Amino acid sequence: MMNQPFKRRVTEALLSAPSLLWLLVFFAVPIGLVSVLAFRPADLHGGVGSGWTLDAVKAAADPAYLPIWWRTLWISAVSTLLCLLVALPMSYHLARMSRRWQGIMVLLVVLPFLTNFLIRVFAWRTLLHPDGMLCRALISMGVMTEEQQLLYNAGAVVVVMFYVQLPFGILPLYAAAEKFDFSLLDAARDLGAGELRAFWEVFVPGVRGGLAAASLMVFIGAIGQYVIPQMVGGVDSEMIGNKIAQRVFSDRNLPEASALSSLLLLGVLLLLMVNALRRHYASKEVPIA
């Protein structure tokens, strides 16, 4: 006869099997394939040869990639910082609104998702284009000259990245701010903190969990981007995603693309592990009295 706990565990396993299988087939297996490919040789026809080699890994570790890694990091970091700077006060104000307005505003935040990503980036291309209305307006106001460009540089990549990633910064911060006890801000004001000081000293530490989640979501989303630098960036604003895409689509060198992807994946995993450790220690800090 089966005992109750065992029976329950079997039921649990059966119930979670479909989603586990889904994760396995569409997530774990492709990642495994990519990391295996990194150790295969490339053949001349753009396919993958047999046998094992470190050629692709060595090629991916080429110092020539370093400036591109560096650019990938700073573009992602700057756009993450911009997103947080806007998302923090936004989540603060969102959480203080009436329930009704909170619903409307959150809907507005996620509204861009209803439009295709490529179309949204394309809209930015039109907006920033030398013949676009923004450029024409700035030139006629004398803010910029005919020779200067808004498009095809790292600045354009940062701006569009910021726009695309902003909802991923707002949503986790809003979730944290909604649970924040706003009477703490009254207490801070009461004890002599000005409005801004109370925000930094009490609100920001109060939503630090949401802050970490928002940083990760925005940064990880940014670091793997290749469409945005491709469409609004120039030759000097390529990111590592563009290199991976080039290796796949132009050079037909799947092993080297796989090696680069695996490096990127390792970096992201490292970030996630640091966050998991942080959460682990944060939860340990508060035993019940």
Added chain:
Amino acid sequence: MEDFLAIDALCKRFGHHRALDGVSLQIREGEVFSLLGPSGCGKTTLLRLIAGFDAPDSGRILLQGKDVTSLPPEKRPVNTVFQNYALFPHLTIRENIAFGPKMAGKSRLQIASAVERMLSLVKLEEHAEKRPTQISGGQKQRVALARALVNQPRVLLLDEPLAALDLKLRQHLLVELAALHREVGTTFVYVTHDQAEAMSLSHRIAVMNAGRVEQIDAPEILYRAPRTPFVASFIGDTNLLDGLVTGASASGSVVTVSGLEDWEVTVSTSIPVGKNVTLSLRPEDLMVSSLDSGPSGLSAVVDEVIYFGAFTRYWVTCAGQRLLVQTHSNAALARGAAVKLVIDPTRLHLLDTAST
């Protein structure tokens, strides 16, 4: 000193609700002043206006003669103990207490010594490095007090500081709070809905109802001489009796208490004949005894007996009027017993009917 903190005709509306409807009162330096009333009477709104969290629609707040009505909370020499304590969860007890002096820009040395002084005042030295989630409710309350007192405010506002605690702890902390007040001498403005808390701690109490002040007096006066039926029934228990002025006497008026038709009392105020009045009679000013003993009285029937140990309460019906009686006597009177009800007419208190 009179008029240390003056509240002048404050009004505050939330939508259509008049939270404060022209409240004026004067608080003296160094006293414990309570704002007492049922929930929704406006006492917390008034406290938030004094702290500066909300702005009044009209009226002024003067602290030592200076108009502070439009000052933000951080600019007022007033600190608050919040109902839920509002301790900063990301800071230790020490850092919580240090928050005020840190915001005031005190030096590291000054902060450290001020925090040490407060920690020893509220006897929390050994918990200084803990976080608010790691200490008990009573300890949190003491941290909240220390944090609010460290900047030596002119006025300490306390918003139902004991409401979240259980009865035993509440009584204990009430004694501690009184001792703390004697030690620091700060003016306390204490908001509560608990009349026992207010009575035991305060020098004076403002009883509030529906956004207005009903009466401001010392606890004994509020109890012995309530001005309105609301105050009479909110402060302790009372029997409210309807009466009709039926005549005039040399010293005042003659009132016939309805229900007790043949019972006439003389009150010292002179009121026009034919006017309806309300009288208050405390349960302990009534006496019941068995028919065959004691002085003469009205005949009544015992409806309910509740034994409390130190005293006994009876609900009796006398000429159709239900009355609450509280006695110390141990003479057990059973439910349904016919008894004698003795009323001391000098204890009858005439309420100000103009305000009802």
